[in-house]
Amino acid sequence: MPLPKAELHLHIEGTLEPELAFALAARNGVELPYADTEELRKAYQFSDLQSFLDLYYELMAVLRTEQDFEELADAYLERAAAQGVRHAEIFFDPQAHIARGVGIGTVIQGLARALDRSEEQHGVSTQLIMCFLRDQSAESAMETLEAAKPYLDRIVGVGLDSAEVGHPPVKFREVYEAAAALGLRRVAHAGEEGPPAYIWEALDVLGVERVDHGLRAMEDPELVERLVRERVPLTLCPLSNVRLRAVDVLEQHPLARMLAAGLLCTVNSDDPAYFGGYVGDNFHAVRDALGLELEQMRTLARNSFEAAFLEHDEERRGRYLAEVEAYEFGAG
Ligand code: HPA
Numbered sequence: 001m002p003l004p005k006a007e008l009h010l011h012i013e014g015t016l017e018p019e020l021a022f023a024l025a026a027r028n029g030v031e032l033p034y035a036d037t038e039e040l041r042k043a044y045q046f047s048d049l050q051s052f053l054d055l056y057y058e059l060m061a062v063l064r065t066e067q068d069f070e071e072l073a074d075a076y077l078e079r080a081a082a083q084g085v086r087h088a089e090i091f092f093d094p095q096a097h098i099a100r101g102v103g104i105g106t107v108i109q110g111l112a113r114a115l116d117r118s119e120e121q122h123g124v125s126t127q128l129i130m131c132f133l134r135d136q137s138a139e140s141a142m143e144t145l146e147a148a149k150p151y152l153d154r155i156v157g158v159g160l161d162s163a164e165v166g167h168p169p170v171k172f173r174e175v176y177e178a179a180a181a182l183g184l185r186r187v188a189h190a191g192e193e194g195p196p197a198y199i200w201e202a203l204d205v206l207g208v209e210r211v212d213h214g215l216r217a218m219e220d221p222e223l224v225e226r227l228v229r230e231r232v233p234l235t236l237c238p239l240s241n242v243r244l245r246a247v248d249v250l251e252q253h254p255l256a257r258m259l260a261a262g263l264l265c266t267v268n269s270d271d272p273a274y275f276g277g278y279v280g281d282n283f284h285a286v287r288d289a290l291g292l293e294l295e296q297m298r299t300l301a302r303n304s305f306e307a308a309f310l311e312h313d314e315e316r317r318g319r320y321l322a323e324v325e326a327y328e329f330g331a332g
C-alpha cells in the first residue's frame with residue numbers, strides 16, 4: 001500500500017499518455033506528426049521549459065470533446081490512486097483549448113464528469129485550479145476569467161503557468177485582484193526557471209498562498225526566511241526539474257536542503273506523461289537519490305495535506321492526516 005498523499009501540482013493536459021493521444025487523434029480525425037507512440041516518446045527529450053511546452057501544446061490538438069477531457073482525467077485519477085493519491089488539486093489551461101476552438105465549458109464539464117465520480121470510483125477527492133498562460137496577454141487572462149464565471153462553483157482557484165522568464169507575476173496583478181474578489185484561491189508558478197524576485201512578486205503582488213515550484217528560492221536567504229516564517233507551501237516537482245534541466249541530476253535537487261531549512265515542501269508530478277513518472281514515482285525517486293529517511297517521506301505526505309485547499313472540509317483533512325500518521329512503511 002502506497003503512502004497516502006495529496007497532489008497539488010498537476011497539469012491535466014500533462015497526463016496525456018502517447019497511447020491515449022493516438023486513440024483520441026484517431027477518434028477525432030486529427031493528424032499527429034509522429035508515426036506511432038514509439039516515435040512520439042522519442043520526442044520527449046527536452047532542453048528547457050520551452051522545448052517541453054512546444055510539444056505539450058502540440059499534442060493538445062487531440063483533445064476536442066467533453067468525452068476526451070473526461071477520459072483524460074479518468075486515466076490520471078486511476079493512476080494517481082494506484083500511487084496513494086487521496087486528494088488532487090488539478091490544473092487546466094483553458095486558453096490553450098479556447099485558441100483551438102474548444103470552449104471552456106467543454107473543458108470544465110468534461111473534466112467534471114470524471115471528477116464527480118472520482119471519490120466513489122478511485123477514492124480520490126478533487127478540486128480544479130484554472131491556470132492563465134503567462135506568455136499571453138493580461139487581457140486574454142482577464143477574458144478567460146470572465147468566460148469561467150458560469151463555472152466558478154467548479155473551480156477552487158487560479159494559477160499561472162507556461163513560459164516563465166520575461167513574464168513576471170506583476171503582469172497579472174489586475175487579473176489576480178479580480179480572481180480574489182470572486183473568492184478564488186491563488187497560486188502561481190514562480191522560481192522554476194525565473195529568479196527569486198518572481199517568487200517575491202507572486203507573494204506580494206499576486207497574493208499567492210502557495211508557490212508552484214519555488215525551486216530557486218534557495219538562492220535568496222531572506223526569501224527562505226519569509227517562506228519558512230509564513231509557512232508558504234512550495235509544490236516541487238523533482239522529475240520535472242531533471243527533465244527540463246532546471247537541475248542536472250536528481251542527486252543535486254535542493255529538496256533535502258529545503259526540508260532541512262524548514263520550508264513547507266511538497267512533492268508532485270507536474271506533467272507525468274512527459275517527465276517519466278507519477279507522484280509516487282517522484283516520492284521514490286527523491287528518496288533514493290537524496291537518501292531521504294522514512295520520517296522525511298511522512299513529512300512530505302503530511303505537508304501535502306496541510307498545503308491542500310481543504311479549509312471548507314477540515315474534517316476530511318484531519319482524516320487524511322490521520323492516514324499519514326497511521327501509515328506503516330513496508331507493510332503490505
Ligand atoms: O512545468 C511547467 N511549467 C510551466 N508551465 C507548465 N505548463 C505545464 N507544465 C508546466
Ligand SMILES: [Zn+2]
Nearest residue numbers: 011161189270
Ligand atoms: Zn507546472
